[in-house]
Amino acid sequence: MLQGKGMPIWGAAAIVIVTLIGAWALIPQMEGPGKSASTVAVVKDAFPNDEFPTTYKRLASKPTIIQNATILTGTDKEIAEASIVMQDGKIIAVGTDLTVPDGAMIIDGKGKFVTPGVIDIHSHLGVYPSPSEPATADGNEATNPVTANVRAENSVWPQDPGFSRALAGGVTTLEILPGSANLIGGRSVVLKNVAARTVQAMKFPDAPYGLKMACGENPKRVYGDKGGPSTWMGDVAGYRAAFAKADAYRHKWRHYWKAKHAGKDADPPDRDLGLETLALVLDKKIAVQMHCYRADQMATMIDVSKEFGFRIAAFHHATEAYKVADLLRENNICAVMWADWWGFKMEAYDAVPAGLAMVDAAGACAMIHSDDPIGIQRLNQEVAKAMAAGRRIGLKITRAHAVAWMTRNPAKALGILDKVGTLEKGKMADVVMWSGDPFSVYSHAEKVFIDGALLYDRDDPRLSPRSDFELGQLPGRAHTGGAGQ
């Protein structure tokens, strides 16, 4: 391959320095953003879950109306000659004959299309950034097959030029995951695609964490010669052992909390960051985002999730999901798929172009993803290919429906559908205006709004973020990066 894939398995892993903040204190679970850990006072019967709180603040924006556009709402509706009104970061109205708010910025959407902001549920931007060098490769803590203690948010480099390119492709929300070297790779983080100096300032408020786990070939390839697992059955034993430990850990803490409440003098158990994350998974505060290609392996993982009582939100890279779409539907698990990637390794050999559409047609939740800093820039094209492949085998798929594969369904799998993913009143105004049908190769995302603020405009170079890395490169040239590169 001339270009690296978005799923490298670097042997040399970064050293993660875990700093325990001061003396041991059990931090209560935060109700929302903005509260700091200094409010710790009472011991709550819950594991801490907000140690790196979001500092994201939506940017100021004028009320905005896009008029005369074709709107794909993400709720299976296509509305012709329609308008959308955004104010104070929210969607106020979608439909025809809408009143223009006072002092609103009016955008003529004639010939244009409007969709919800694109959501990529599987990205390694920031953790495997550009340039791709050993010094920047922070996505796989490949030192142990179970590293539930690490978090993607602690690796994200906010200056990755890839974020701006993804914005130019209409991506407003992304889930950044650890790589797939490990059985349990660590926590994912959901980001708003806003340019920021810190990852905290990108963190999507109130979005739950995910836990990255990986089926199949990668863990056994990485650990086969390093003490294992070296087989798929070894992989499965590894997941089960980890959750059995987490279950015992959770029991210990519950026991302690009970004693404490009863007024008994009890010592808290030793804190274990990995088991704490897994306990949160068992508590269903964190859902599993599971890299899993093969149909039979998905079925095995469903049984493991039932044994321990955790929730798998989605199987990622689910190239064979079309073989077990009924099983996924029954278990309410989404399939995260590519349009046409296949054959780069054995477990990707059975991917088919109509796979995503077939899963969707079977009534399961299907969606597109990139796993790639190039692919993330044109998820609309990837959906278009998947839609067309489905139509070619006779499935009836409207573009109003297919748009959900890059908006509503990833929002659902990430647990943020109440906030984004569709153009509905009251949701965050994450909106893309396309130059034409988003499912044409010739269309571009022209204007991208995040929480109502226009953060990318193809026609205005001033509204094109440029990372620090790109500043001053190619001295004397006019084109040195930015979203429109």
Added chain:
Amino acid sequence: MKPATLIFTAAVLCAFAISPALAQGDAPLAAPTGDVTATQLPPTTPPIIIRHGKIYSLGAAGTLDDGDIRIDNGKITAVGKNLSVPAGATVIDAKGKPVTPGLMASYTQLGIQEIEMVNETNDSEGDSDINTAAFDVADAINPNSTLIPIARIAGVTRSLIAPEPNNGVFFGQAAVIHLGDSNDLLVKRHAGVFATIGPLGADTQRGTRPDTWSLFRETLNDAREYWAQRAGYHKPGGSRDQRSKRIDLEALGPVIRGEEPLIIYANRASDIRQIITYCTANKLKLVILGAQEGWMAATELAKADVPVIVDARLNLPNSFSEIGATLQNAARMDAAGVRVMFMPASDDPAQYARTITQVAGNAVANGMPWAHALAAITKVPAEVWGIGDSYGTLDPGKDADIVVWDGDPLEVTSAPTAVLIKGKNIPLVSRQTALQERYKNLSDKTMPFAYR
């Protein structure tokens, strides 16, 4: 490891030999619009007429709004309006849809790689840690690879197949194949010798640019010396003392004579300029692969008439050699007069051969004229790889590699409705369509899926 590998290989080969999925070329599958099957056609076959197409001939006939094409014995014999339909002819009605030459993907591993990460199926990367100019992909072509039907039903009928970079400066020889229904896909051996200048990325062990350049120059100097006194190779004082292996020096003969292209993987503008300077001075025929900063050296590329192979989607500073990567690269080079060719999505260009149209479409979306983008996957590679006499345009006398599309061929939602390769009407089936067919209906569980 070696003996075990060989046993495993033998076992798999046996499995393949009896695999029904791989025998599909012999299956009596009806062509979509005619009565011609893909099975052995007699030496003289009935003519085929493609009618009522929007024909983009890229040749003498130009573009015809309602045109016909006649095919006899695998060759195009007429392109025009209202051609007469001879008795017994197979008629393909294009229904006003676009008709183009079969597409050519430059730089893939089609036929020499089944699964990239399954070593036993991957013949694209040489073993040597020094130089492997002699490594010839034409020795490894597997016409039964499932990648061939998957690519051709997307309209790809030709490819420059190529080795993948290893640790050597020279990493092997390219070949041209067709993707037809045949046991012999080879169209042309020795279509180019690959080399690389500059680091490939984080995992390279090739060393620095000066290291690369000294080895590059020394090897070509050795080749010149060797060819100047080839007969004396084994004599005392002859070229036997050279570092390069004899087979590599042999392979470089046509390159130093300027007959066979030297295809150099390079992205940084300064590397590209330096390569052009060297190759011009030494009268070598040069093609640049990668060329992500090619737009910054477009004047030099155009002046020296150096064609490029690019993936037009790449716009990230993936390495410090690609800082200037931009979506406008292809359009800018094209505007400067550089002959541009496209490769499919470069992460796995063999498996993703069908993305060649998407790559071209993205170049158009970013400023390249549509007709130039279509030429970049037909006519231009035909000329650059030296098969322009038999392929690349819809002109009488050429092989009938023809695709009828259901829409704009560069649009991501489009697909072929008919594919002809060397005059054979190819069934639009592949291992992937077979899998789709098997799992299309999950509710019928009367028998296991394996019986479908």
